[in-house]
Amino acid sequence: KHRELSPALRSVHRIILQTLVDTGKAPTQGRIAAILGSKAAALEALGQFKAADLVVLSAPVVFNEKTKQHVADAAAEIVGAYPMSTQATAHKVTSNGQTVNAMCAVDALSISAMFGRETQIESKCHVTGTPIRLRVNGTSVLEASTPDIHVGIRWQSLQGCAAKNICTEMVFLKDTATAESWRKTDPESIDILTLSEAIE
Numbered sequence: 001k002h003r004e005l006s007p008a009l010r011s012v013h014r015i016i017l018q019t020l021v022d023t024g025k026a027p028t029q030g031r032i033a034a035i036l037g038s039k040a041a042a043l044e045a046l047g048q049f050k051a052a053d054l055v056v057l058s059a060p061v062v063f064n065e066k067t068k069q070h071v072a073d074a075a076a077e078i079v080g081a082y083p084m085s086t087q088a089t090a091h092k093v094t095s096n097g098q099t100v101n102a103m104c105a106v107d108a109l110s111i112s113a114m115f116g117r118e119t120q121i122e123s124k125c126h127v128t129g130t131p132i133r134l135r136v137n138g139t140s141v142l143e144a145s146t147p148d149i150h151v152g153i154r155w156q157s158l159q160g161c162a163a164k165n166i167c168t169e170m171v172f173l174k175d176t177a178t179a180e181s182w183r184k185t186d187p188e189s190i191d192i193l194t195l196s197e198a199i200e
Helices: 007-023 029-036 039-051 105-115 176-183 195-199
Strands: 055-057 061-064 069-072 078-081 091-095 098-102 119-124 131-137 140-144 150-154 170-173 190-194
Touching (some): 007 078, 105 131, 150 195, 190 195
Antiparallel strands (some): 055 078, 091 098
């Protein structure tokens, strides 16, 4: 969906992602307005990002029938942009000394390759609560707190914001036995991946 944006909005989307990974915070609506030239342009941009489910906002978006554009509420601020969130999640990712939340286990694994930097991931097993720690560089796992960590995904119909439904069901599992026990709770909907498969 990023590629479907105008060049100006693609640039703003990249700024949002870079700011999140560099600072752990999203750029404010005011900063986006300064980049695009007006508050109205910022609200339209946020509306388009939200309509494409590229960001999570603190306030709703409405569809303007006259302009045929999605427009964010005047108070809307970015609280997340896939794969990162400013809201608490089970997955914390640290790179260059800065920590940000990842929206799901797969997102946590993607940040290193996406930004070309080593990351440390702290999470927990979805079933047992066992701490999960990983050090990732690109597509390589450099360290793992246990040797047999898996990622589980419970597939479901995507309605609305992915961060609020499917992301909550993309999880770390401490080992094969735990992964298989979780898969058996809903075998028609759950897939189990190795770490390398999940990174890919």
